[in-house]
Amino acid sequence: MDAGGVLGWLDRQGKTTRLSTIWRFEHAWEREASLKLRAGxxxxxxxxxxxxxxxxxxxxxxxxxxxxxWQSDIQAGRSSILIAADNDTVGMLNERAQADRMIEGLVDAEQTALLGDGLRAGRGDTVIVRRNDRTVADSNGDFIRNGTLLDVVQAGRRDGSLVALRRDTGATVTLHRGLAARHGALDGNPLRDVATIPTNHKEVRALTVTEVGALRAGLRQWEAEKKQAGRYPTVDILDVIDIMLATGARISEALAIRWKDVDLKSEKPTVTVNGTIVYMPKQGLTIQDHPKSANSRQRYFLPTFAVEMLLRQQIGQLEANPWDVVFPSAVGSLRDPNNFHREWRSAR
Known part of the structure; x- marks a missing residue:
């Protein structure tokens, strides 16, 4: 609590009592170090x-x-707080956290509402209230307070409203258009997201050979039957999925694979996952020179179907793209993982 207002006045009048023992640190050296910091x-x-x-x-x-x-802590079910020094960095971290959650299918990227910091929130996002407001009541009749964490369960398609559940009480609260901006709510905020969103996790298992064959056949049929609209239609979803099946790479990692990562001349052709596509404020999409986790940076021996696909990609790319990526966009730029994820959901 800041020593402003009446608390500051009481301190200046000598009417306060100062604590003599520090209790909040686990190690003794931390206590002494904190006092040194306070004294400069x-x-x-x-x-x-x-x-x-x-x-x-x-x-x-x-x-x-x-x-x-922070991401490793959250995925392990731990409570973790990430602190940044300025709003630009906070915004960058928020965008990255939300993009990762969208790629993983935890956040709805298609139906969202605009927030006060220019980002958008959809179902699955976490937002934080930035000020007290007695005019906004939850389903229990309690007003929302500064610092209240809300899990978004619905984003209004037309009216721009958000329906969310309070983390502290489980009560429902609706923020109509303008209120989210007024409260400066933050998308999937890693700075305050100190608990995992309760979900029913399905058992993760590998696809069988039969299921992989059915998946590839289904995608091939979907691409053949889909009416390719627009100036730059998507025609290689199966190719990207093939490299994901061959390596276990995430969407953002598969789209970041460059030709220098591919070795088709060896007796046993390989591909190395070396990076991931991320969004940087004021810069746009770029390749981060390492994958999302340390365990993801690996070299993989390629099955025949992946080798054939890469050879076909090599032949089909008449002109090199600036990023040297295997799967560029139709105009030679980096592919947006969020856009690909929407296409993938449509194909499924």
């Missing part, structure tokens, strides 16, 4: 460095490392 003693930096609490690097490297550590 630079020796505290040495304490934190000796205990490996400081990481350093470029801005993008540090943001990326922090995000991946």
């Amino acid at each position: 003693d630079f020796g505290a930096i040495t304490d934190y460095e000796q205990h490996q609490r400081i990481r350093h690097g470029s801005y993008l490297d540090m943001v990326d490392q922090a995000y991946l550590n």
